[in-house]
Amino acid sequence: MAKEHKRPDGRGLTELRPMTAKVGVIPNADGSAMFAFGNTVAIAAVYGPRQLHPQHMQDPASGVLRVNYDLLSFSVYDRKKPGPSRRSQEISKVTEWALSPVIDLAAFPSTVIDVQIYIIQADAGTRTAGINAASMALAHAGIPMRDLICSVAVGKQDKALVVDLTKEEEDFEEGEGATDFAVAKVANSDEFTLLQLDGKIQPEIVKEVTRIGAEACKKIYEVQKKALKEVIEK
Amino acid sequence: MASSNLTIETLKKMFAEGKRFDGRDLLEHRKLSVETEISNTAEGSARVRIGKTEVIVGVKMAMGEPYPDSPDRGNLTVSADLLPLASPRFEHGPPGFHAIELPRLVDRAIRESHVIELEKLVIKEGEKVWTVYIDVYPINDDGNLIDASTIGALLALKTAMVPELDKDGKIDYDKKATKKLPLAKDIIPICFTFYKLGNSLLLDPTREEEEACDVRVTFGLSNPKDYLINSCQKSGKTPFTQEEIDKIMDTLPKKYDEINEKLKKFL
Amino acid sequence: MRRQTNEEQEFNEESEISAAGVSEDPHAKRKAVIPGEIIVSGEDFLPGEGARREGNDIVSARFGLAEQAGRIVKVLAVTGAFIPRRNNVVIGRVTNITFRGWVVDIDSAADGFLPIEESPRFVNKNAMDQYLAIGDVIAAKIWSVGGKGIDLSLRGKGFGKLEGGFIFRVIPNRVPRIIGREGSMISLIKDKTGCGITVGQNGWIWINGPTIEAQVRARKAIEFVADKVFVEGLTEKVEEWFEKN
Numbered sequence: 078m079a080k081e082h083k084r085p086d087g088r089g090l091t092e093l094r095p096m097t098a099k100v101g102v103i104p105n106a107d108g109s110a111m112f113a114f115g116n117t118v119a120i121a122a123v124y125g126p127r128q129l130h131p132q133h134m135q136d137p138a139s140g141v142l143r144v145n146y147d148l149l150s151f152s153v154y155d156r157k158k159p160g161p162s163r164r165s166q167e168i169s170k171v172t173e174w175a176l177s178p179v180i181d182l183a184a185f186p187s188t189v190i191d192v193q194i195y196i197i198q199a200d201a202g203t204r205t206a207g208i209n210a211a212s213m214a215l216a217h218a219g220i221p222m223r224d225l226i227c228s229v230a231v232g233k234q235d236k237a238l239v240v241d242l243t244k245e246e247e248d249f250e251e252g253e254g255a256t257d258f259a260v261a262k263v264a265n266s267d268e269f270t271l272l273q274l275d276g277k278i279q280p281e282i283v284k285e286v287t288r289i290g291a292e293a294c295k296k297i298y299e300v301q302k303k304a305l306k307e308v309i310e311k
Numbered sequence: 312m313a314s315s316n317l318t319i320e321t322l323k324k325m326f327a328e329g330k331r332f333d334g335r336d337l338l339e340h341r342k343l344s345v346e347t348e349i350s351n352t353a354e355g356s357a358r359v360r361i362g363k364t365e366v367i368v369g370v371k372m373a374m375g376e377p378y379p380d381s382p383d384r385g386n387l388t389v390s391a392d393l394l395p396l397a398s399p400r401f402e403h404g405p406p407g408f409h410a411i412e413l414p415r416l417v418d419r420a421i422r423e424s425h426v427i428e429l430e431k432l433v434i435k436e437g438e439k440v441w442t443v444y445i446d447v448y449p450i451n452d453d454g455n456l457i458d459a460s461t462i463g464a465l466l467a468l469k470t471a472m473v474p475e476l477d478k479d480g481k482i483d484y485d486k487k488a489t490k491k492l493p494l495a496k497d498i499i500p501i502c503f504t505f506y507k508l509g510n511s512l513l514l515d516p517t518r519e520e521e522e523a524c525d526v527r528v529t530f531g532l533s534n535p536k537d538y539l540i541n542s543c544q545k546s547g548k549t550p551f552t553q554e555e556i557d558k559i560m561d562t563l564p565k566k567y568d569e570i571n572e573k574l575k576k577f578l
Numbered sequence: 579m580r581r582q583t584n585e586e587q588e589f590n591e592e593s594e595i596s597a598a599g600v601s602e603d604p605h606a607k608r609k610a611v612i613p614g615e616i617i618v619s620g621e622d623f624l625p626g627e628g629a630r631r632e633g634n635d636i637v638s639a640r641f642g643l644a645e646q647a648g649r650i651v652k653v654l655a656v657t658g659a660f661i662p663r664r665n666n667v668v669i670g671r672v673t674n675i676t677f678r679g680w681v682v683d684i685d686s687a688a689d690g691f692l693p694i695e696e697s698p699r700f701v702n703k704n705a706m707d708q709y710l711a712i713g714d715v716i717a718a719k720i721w722s723v724g725g726k727g728i729d730l731s732l733r734g735k736g737f738g739k740l741e742g743g744f745i746f747r748v749i750p751n752r753v754p755r756i757i758g759r760e761g762s763m764i765s766l767i768k769d770k771t772g773c774g775i776t777v778g779q780n781g782w783i784w785i786n787g788p789t790i791e792a793q794v795r796a797r798k799a800i801e802f803v804a805d806k807v808f809v810e811g812l813t814e815k816v817e818e819w820f821e822k823n
Contacts, residue, residue, distance in 0.1 A: 103451045104363050105398050107659045116351060120450070122396040125659055126687040137725055145395070150446040151353035151369025154484045159392050159446065179613070181639075185661070187725065188687035193396035195448075197367070198350050216613050216641040219658020219751065221628075223639070224614030265614050302612050305641055309610035309656060309808050313683070315671045316713040318744040325790055332794055519746070 082237030085245050093229070093241045093293055098209070098304035100217050108218025110304065112210035114241055116200035121210035123218035126188035140185030144173040146194040146207050153199050168204045169194075175208050175228065175261040175271035181221040190220060201244040201257075202230050208261050208271065213301050217308065225301055226270060227294035228261035231286045233278055238286060240293045253277055260290040264298045267291065314523040319508070322523045326511035331520070333362075337513040338562055340570070345462065347470045347577055355471025355492065357577075359463040361515060363453035368463030369446050370471040370492070374482070377433070377440040385432025385440040389418035391447035391460060398452035398518075416502065416544060417447060417460050420531030423541035424500035427468065431493040434480075441473070443492070454521040455514075457529055461502035462570070466577050468494060497535065499578060501570050502542075504529040505559050512555060514566065525549040530563060535571055538564045607646045610808070611638040617651050626652030642751075643808070656807045660750040660780040662686045662728050666720045669745055669778035670730070672710050677703065680710050682718070682730060685747065685780045692718060692730040698738055715740045717776050717784065736776070743774070743786025746797060750781035752804040755812065762813065763803060770820045771796040798823065 082090065094115030103109035106122035113119070129135045146169040150157050161169075172194065180190070192215065194207040208228035216222055232242040235252030242257055249255040256276025262269045269287060278286070329337055341362030350356040353369035377384060391414035393401040401410075421427070432441035445467065447460045472488035506516050506524040516524060526547030533541050540563070545551065551559075611617055616635045625631050628640045629651050638644060642653045662668070662684065670690050674681035682690035692710075694701055701709045710716065717737050718730040732738050748756065756777055757764050768775055773787030773796040783800060787793040802819050806812055 103365075103396065105451050105453070106396070108657060120396070124395075124399055126661070127399070127659065128687050128689075149367075149369065149448055150390070150444065151350055151356065151371045154352055154482075156371035156373055156444055156446075159390055185687065191395065193394065195394060195396055198352055217657055219640060219642065219655040221640050222613035225612060263614075302615075305612045306610040309643060311808070313671070313673075314713070315715045315745055316711070317715050317740060317742060318746075319713075321742070321744040321790075321793075328790065330790055330794070332797065334794075 082234055082239070084234075084239060086243065088239075090237060090239045091289060091293065093296055094243070096297065096300045098213065098300045100213055100304045100308045106214070106218070108214045108216070108220070110210045110213035110217060112206050112213065112301075114200075114202050114206050115243065116198055117202050117206045118197040119203060119206035119210040120195055120197060121207065121214040122193045123190060123211075123214045123220070124193070125190040125218075126185040126220075127191065129187065129189035134189075135187040137186050138183070140182040140187075141189045142173055142177050142180060142182060142192065143189050144169045144176065144192045144194065144211065146172055146196075146204065148196045148199060148203065152196045152203075168207070171271055171273060172204060172208055172211065176211060176215065176226055178268065178270050179223040179226055179263055180215065181223070184221055190215070190218075199244075201242050201247045202259075204271075204273075205229050205241075205259050205261070209297055209301060213305055216305055223263070224266065225264045225298060226261050227264050227297040227301065228259065228271060229290055229293045229297060230257055230259045231290045231293070232257050233276060233282070233286075238282070238289055240289060258283070258286050258290070260287060260294075262291060262294050264294065264301075314519075318519075319523045322520065323509040323511070326508055326513060331513075333517070337511060338566065340515040341517075343462075343570070343573055345466055345574065345577055347466050353467070353471075354474060354488070355467040355469070357463045357466035357470065359459045359466070361455055361459045362517065363451060364455055364459050365450040366456065366459045366463045367448050367450055368460065368467040369448075370467045371444045371446065372471070372474055372482075372492075373442050373444065374434060374439055375442045377437065381429075382437035383433055384429040385427075386442040387418070387422055387427060387429065387445070388442060389414045389421065389445045389447070389464070391417060391449075393452075394448055394450075397449040401452070412544075412546065413456060413460060414447065416457050416529050416531075416542070417445070417464050419542035419544075420461050420500045420502050420529075420533075421445065421464055421468070423531065424498050424533035426465070426495050426498040426500050426533065428493040428495055443468075443471075452518060454516045454518040455504065457504045458502045458515065461500060461531065462574065465500055466574070468492060469578050498533050499535060499571055499574070500531055500533045500541070501567060501574075502529055502531045503563060503566055505562075507549065507551065507555070512558060526551070528559070530559070532563060532567050535567070538567055608643045608808070610642075611644040611653055612641050613638055617644045617653070618646065622649055623651050624649050626650045628653030628655065654754075655751040657749055658751055660684070660686045662688070662720055662723050662780070664720055664723055666779040667717065667777075668720060668730070668780040669715060669717050669740070669776060669782035669784055670780070671745075672712050672714045672716070675706050675710075675712065680706070682716065684720075684728065684730075684778075685750075685782060686728065688727050690718065690720070690728045690730045692716070692732065696730065696732050698732055710739060715745055715784065717778065740776070740784050740786075743784060743793060745782050745784045748781050748783060748800065748804040750779060752807070753777055753779050753781060755806070756783075756800055756803050758813070763816065766813065766816060767796055767799045767803075771799070775800075795823065
């Protein structure tokens, strides 16, 4: 029975790790933010709209959102060689797709908005923490946006559904094993902008997983909102 | 914003009168604050803030083969990645000269000071040694990255622990590390980069000041007793005069004591 | 077209910038909002800049300060890069010289271009750097923002090459506060310091004054204002600041 599942850190099944968020962490950037799920810490900086080189990449009808996600070498136990990997390139792209739907890029033709996401410390959920940080950083950069994007991983541990897995939970091997389903959604609507999973999961359960993810996103949204408002109301 | 002609002229006049926009003396540092053990995945780590400049540094260790010419010593590798996150002037793509030079300057200040006892990092002579990686990441560049990075590297080393091995001789991160990275006592490498504009010398420039300057020279010192200089590099075309070199040499011991004092409780 | 409008317009940074659509109405109600947040509900309200209507609600389209003045609800940006618009006053730095004119960095997503005909005096085409060299600073007006770039003009009082002093940057969206209601804030700072100050809407500010101390004081006062996003009675606070600094 799912109810009997005990999480290694004692959290409830739908309980997120303690979240911290701070906006304006990189004074040089047009917008910036930090977002952490427990030991997973992401920072994001936004530069632009600015000039896009080379010129042939420019789109005269719209601005371009360009996301770069990467891990710092010492954010993981086995040192990551500095520089982009296939994994980081894929995450950069899915993050771009996760964020784009709320951004009014048509307002900035022929330009680029650069989003730089770096993971300072990794304990699973780095792409979701990165998306949460980037969403705040884009807002902080004054970019016209329809809404914020919130992101979380929902996991399956054998038959139990849990939110915001740690690395230890990602490596769970009992029963049906671990499934990790990363979602992102538009905060105030039911549109999902990131769907990525590895593991084993039945179609009926996916319906439940996305609903659990949406509930968790509400809590993330409150944290993002508070951090953004603090910048103005300090 | 790259420097404009009029701002350069005004800064030149100001520096000649010993004045700066933020009210500091030419050889005075901005507020320095440091934090150590900022990462639980690194063997050692530190965050250094000098004014609005922020750098984080992590030390990782891995096992590898020794270099053929030093079979009885561990290895040291320093990298610094000028993340496009940290400044509008850092762009993606092949590293510019600044990106190549920064880790080299940090590397030399650390390596030549012999603060790391590499001879104690041998697991099996000629076959297996520890490699110490020092990875520097600027988070916000508001000038003086070289000096900030070296302080970060020093503090990350000072807090670094050697990972434990399992029975097969592989690193076991689940075991709590109990052994400190072997470091030479009383060796404290700190860099001082002097910048020059017109006839004025200054320390710890903001990005605005840095961009206006003609040339810089970096000195790596390591020893609080006799202020031994282990590394030096002049970067830029403009020459330094004998008088300027004398002035720098007269300034170094005083500045070394000052920064060393501020770092003391972390060392 | 452009000639007519430019001949008519005197360089007057205060009136121009308040005409750019940013009010500093002291009676307006303000609060911090994030994108997608409902600011007010009801058919009586009209969405202004940075806001939109969604059903019964006025919703914020960006992060900033929501301001409700009468029926109009808008969101003032407080952060972000400079978005160039026609008639903006900007300060820029020459980065290149072509046979047709000067390329000028105005800290926006496209370079500014100042055609040679826009120079207020005769320029020898073989020695264009005698008028404006690389690294020189100008105050200019944007007369068009098009697909090919941003064209600048020096026609009008107060525009041209700037000499002496220095330039520095603030967040461009703080410029309206630095200018103040009908230019009150910048006038106060000029009076207290005796400096000449030109504020570009791109956030670049030029200060030139009688002494280094006066110039540094003017810069600090401007940075003090730029840092206060959410303060009521800013003018009094700046007067207090001048008492202490």
